[in-house]
Amino acid sequence: MSLSDSQYRDLRPMIRPYIIEQMWERDLSGVVEIEEMSGLNRWGYDAYRRELLSNENSVMLAARNLAGDGPQVIGFLAGWTVEDELHVNNIATHPDYRRIGVGQRLMETGVDIGRRRGTAYVLLEVRASNEVAQLLYRKMGFNYVGRRRDYYRLPAEDAFVMKLDI
Numbered sequence: 376m377s378l379s380d381s382q383y384r385d386l387r388p389m390i391r392p393y394i395i396e397q398m399w400e401r402d403l404s405g406v407v408e409i410e411e412m413s414g415l416n417r418w419g420y421d422a423y424r425r426e427l428l429s430n431e432n433s434v435m436l437a438a439r440n441l442a443g444d445g446p447q448v449i450g451f452l453a454g455w456t457v458e459d460e461l462h463v464n465n466i467a468t469h470p471d472y473r474r475i476g477v478g479q480r481l482m483e484t485g486v487d488i489g490r491r492r493g494t495a496y497v498l499l500e501v502r503a504s505n506e507v508a509q510l511l512y513r514k515m516g517f518n519y520v521g522r523r524r525d526y527y528r529l530p531a532e533d534a535f536v537m538k539l540d541i
């Protein structure tokens with residue numbers, strides 16, 4: 376018996392079980408490892424720790440691996456709410472756990488938190504060349520609303536600004 380694409384998508388959480396939860400300090404080394412493996416501009420341990428412990432408006436989520444083997448943290452989202460806005464600063468999935476829904480579930484959970492805090496929209500920047508991330512955001516209903524010249528360093532690159540009304 377072969378599965379259709381949509382049947383396979385429905386089964387993915389059972390094949391590779393995980394849960395999205397609040398990030399804790401003990402998750403930070405796993406978060407930093409994923410950041411380093413994902414080609415993101417570096418925030419590093421101390422910056423994530425500061426957000427987690429000192430910013431009461433931060434939104435810090437971890438995807439926790441429920442299988443008995445492999446890394447404990449398989450994805451994370453780091454953002455904050457400011458007035459009407461939920462700003463997503465970083466989101467990444469461990470390279471061995473991509474395409475099983477982790478990124479989308481992290482973003483959906485972040486959006487739920489933003490909604491509960493009374494924000495009206497989500498805003499984020501994404502490298503112009505990062506087509507995979509843009510596919511995820513577009514699937515979730517984000518629109519392109521701007522372009523920031525030379526926003527990124529190493530390598531220098533423009534950012535697209537993407538927005539989702541919530």
Ligand SMILES: CC(C)(COP(=O)(O)OP(=O)(O)OC[C@H]1O[C@@H](n2cnc3c(N)ncnc32)[C@H](O)[C@@H]1OP(=O)(O)O)[C@@H](O)C(=O)NCCC(=O)NCCS
Nearest residue numbers: 413466467468473474475476477478479501508510511514
């Ligand atoms: C972008 C990223 C977070 C996506 O995470 P993920 O857990 O693999 O994504 P999901 O499995 O939730 O994918 C959700 C949807 O996004 C799209 N998508 C994700 N990866 C894709 C790929 N490689 N090719 C095409 N579409 C893709 C699909 O529409 C997918 O839905 P589907 O699988 O039902 O078709 C991940 O690729 C990553 O960590 N990249 C490196 C870090 C990064 O670029 N972060 C964004 C910074 S702005």
